[in-house]
Amino acid sequence: AQTVTQSQPEMSVQEAETVTLSCTYDTSESNYYLFWYKQPPSRQMILVIRQEAYKQQNATENRFSVNFQKAAKSFSLKISDSQLGDTAMYFCASKYSGAGSYQLTFGKGTKLSVIP
């Protein structure tokens, strides 16, 4: 079984500043994937970034980057140059990478507010 923990229910950041959202996970699997999804008030779940557990290099997508610490089972998301459009719920999720595996395990989410 996998569990995902997001310990920050709410956070705020000034526009143009940098913010880090934390996520820890627990899994007995050796092969898995980690994701950050964003859900703005418009409600669509949007994939922000993903990380393959076997890759040591941290994933980066424009202003979004992760700090993946496999031994510590930590997967934090850093948002640089925060923009008003980054205001959303952010969900960390994990998924076993074995064949026939479909289930995403979500954390409870962090509500991020970007302040003008």
Added chain:
Amino acid sequence: DTEVTQTPKHLVMGMTNKKSLKCEQHMGHRAMYWYKQKAKKPPELMFVYSYEKLSINESVPSRFSPECPNSSLLNLHLHALQPEDSALYLCASSQPDRLPQPQHFGDGTRLSIL
């Protein structure tokens, strides 16, 4: 623009009504999902179809009935729902191969049960 299209966007229904939620994707994905999401909570998996066959049913009450007519379409038939079934219903799709591609979500249907 979302690549997974859900209709309707909003639905209000009484407890005795029968209605259906629809989901469509044209990305060639062969796995499709229904999730239920309550306010300020993460999505909860309800059903998974893989290659048009039901793979996972997470002990969902029988008043929810999924259907996958073809590889692009996914329906959720609703009948005799309860007020606690009011929620956002999200559809998603992915490629069910050994390198699990991330799930792509639709905008959801906001369902209210009177």
